[in-house]
Amino acid sequence: MNGKQNQPIRVAFAGCGTIAPLHLIGLLAQSEAVQLVGLADPDLDAAKSLARQAAELSGQEEPVVYSSLDELIAAIHPDVVHILTPHFTHVGLACQALQAGCHVLLEKPAATQKADLEILADSVRKSGRQLGICLQNRYNFAAREARQLLATKSFGPVLAARGFLTWWRDDQYYLQSPWRGRWATEGGGLMINQAIHTLDLLLWLVDEPVTSVKGHLYTDHLENVIEVEDTASLFLRFGTGATGVFYATNAYPASSEPFLEVVCEKAILRVEGSDRLTVLDRSGNLLADFPQIVKTGEDAISDAVDRFIPAGKSYWGKSHAILIADFYQKIRQEKPFAINLAEGRRALEILLDLYEAKRKGQ
Numbered sequence: 001m002n003g004k005q006n007q008p009i010r011v012a013f014a015g016c017g018t019i020a021p022l023h024l025i026g027l028l029a030q031s032e033a034v035q036l037v038g039l040a041d042p043d044l045d046a047a048k049s050l051a052r053q054a055a056e057l058s059g060q061e062e063p064v065v066y067s068s069l070d071e072l073i074a075a076i077h078p079d080v081v082h083i084l085t086p087h088f089t090h091v092g093l094a095c096q097a098l099q100a101g102c103h104v105l106l107e108k109p110a111a112t113q114k115a116d117l118e119i120l121a122d123s124v125r126k127s128g129r130q131l132g133i134c135l136q137n138r139y140n141f142a143a144r145e146a147r148q149l150l151a152t153k154s155f156g157p158v159l160a161a162r163g164f165l166t167w168w169r170d171d172q173y174y175l176q177s178p179w180r181g182r183w184a185t186e187g188g189g190l191m192i193n194q195a196i197h198t199l200d201l202l203l204w205l206v207d208e209p210v211t212s213v214k215g216h217l218y219t220d221h222l223e224n225v226i227e228v229e230d231t232a233s234l235f236l237r238f239g240t241g242a243t244g245v246f247y248a249t250n251a252y253p254a255s256s257e258p259f260l261e262v263v264c265e266k267a268i269l270r271v272e273g274s275d276r277l278t279v280l281d282r283s284g285n286l287l288a289d290f291p292q293i294v295k296t297g298e299d300a301i302s303d304a305v306d307r308f309i310p311a312g313k314s315y316w317g318k319s320h321a322i323l324i325a326d327f328y329q330k331i332r333q334e335k336p337f338a339i340n341l342a343e344g345r346r347a348l349e350i351l352l353d354l355y356e357a358k359r360k361g362q
């Protein structure tokens with residue numbers, strides 16, 4: 001951004017599907033001067049509809065619509081590209097944008113193959129641009145509080161951790177976007193698409209290298225609809241000797257909040273959903289110094305997000321907006337954004353190893 005400190009950062013999106021409106025709202029809610037100048041999607045109707053929505057919400061000119069990122073970059077050279085497309089396209093599009101000198105905010109997962117992660121890393125190195133990975137749950141209130149408490153090391157070493165995710169995805173979810181549910185295009189199922197967030201939080205909270213993983217992948221309820229897994233269990237060992245267990249499924253019709261627990265020598269931390277952290281002693285009683293920490297009021301970014309939500313509509317993407325605000329602040333300040341490729345591949349490499357082992361019948 002050298003020499004452009006006062007000019008709006010010019011932004012483009014590749015992909016105008018389900019997740020794109022959350023990126024649009026996040027972009028508008030943050031405080032750096034930005035302008036959404038272009039949208040690329042082979043589905044031109046989807047791009048045009050998002051362009052209209054962007055103009056209505058921002059009061060700025062409609063972003064120009066293109067059928068490919070190639071065309072968009074050649075025509076308007078944005079500063080930043082958000083990649084919001086099916087998984088199998090991520091690495092190709094991200095490398096294209098980086099090579100053209102753009103910073104990139106890439107939706108998870110960074111890649112669907114381990115070899116592609118090296119290609120992406122090489123492209124980031126050569127470009128000198130930032131690549132941010134959209135693991136927005138790291139900005140959830142309870143996860144952030146837990147991470148800060150654990151970083152003080154005052155509870156002693158971590159002994160064990162567990163993570164549970166029990167969600168529901170029905171056949172309609174997969175039929176609506178046919179790239180989902182296929183090895184070639186989604187790159188996996190529950191683990192690479194939904195549970196990657198919860199596994200990432202578990203690894204981020206424990207913050208120790210993983211030395212071994214055993215796992216099982218199942219297709220429990222959508223065998224006739226998807227090729228990939230809808231349920232998984234993992235057993236992890238960390239370098240310190242700590243143990244992790246993890247269970248996730250997309251086959252639980254009463255979708256419930258993700259649950260994470262970290263057991264340290266002197267305390268147990270429980271993260272429930274986005275906003276509730278409980279700190280217990282080893283007997284399971286609330287620790288006197290840590291009354292249950294629950295997010296109550298809204299913060300500045302949530303208020304800003306609310307301005308763009310039509311009355312009566314609910315919105316589940318506030319952590320997206322917080323991540324996007326942080327990304328643009330770092331771009332403007334020319335400082336590194338924390339969730340870079342090294343962070344974005346932590347959980348991903350574990351689940352890609354599991355997929356590889358499954359393919360080999362191990």
Ligand SMILES: NC(=O)c1ccc[n+]([C@@H]2O[C@H](COP(=O)([O-])OP(=O)(O)OC[C@H]3O[C@@H](n4cnc5c(N)ncnc54)[C@H](O)[C@@H]3O)[C@@H](O)[C@H]2O)c1
Binds near residue numbers: 042084193
């Ligand atoms: N972080 C999260 O919590 C979260 C939540 C939902 C989705 N996502 C991620 O967002 C991404 C998109 O998911 P979605 O649910 O919006 O999918 P979607 O199928 O609803 O939309 C994808 C869009 O990308 C377009 N597209 C396909 N190939 C393209 C290309 N080469 N260039 C430009 N556009 C192209 C499609 O036409 C479609 O409009 C995925 O990586 C998904 O995992 C993340």
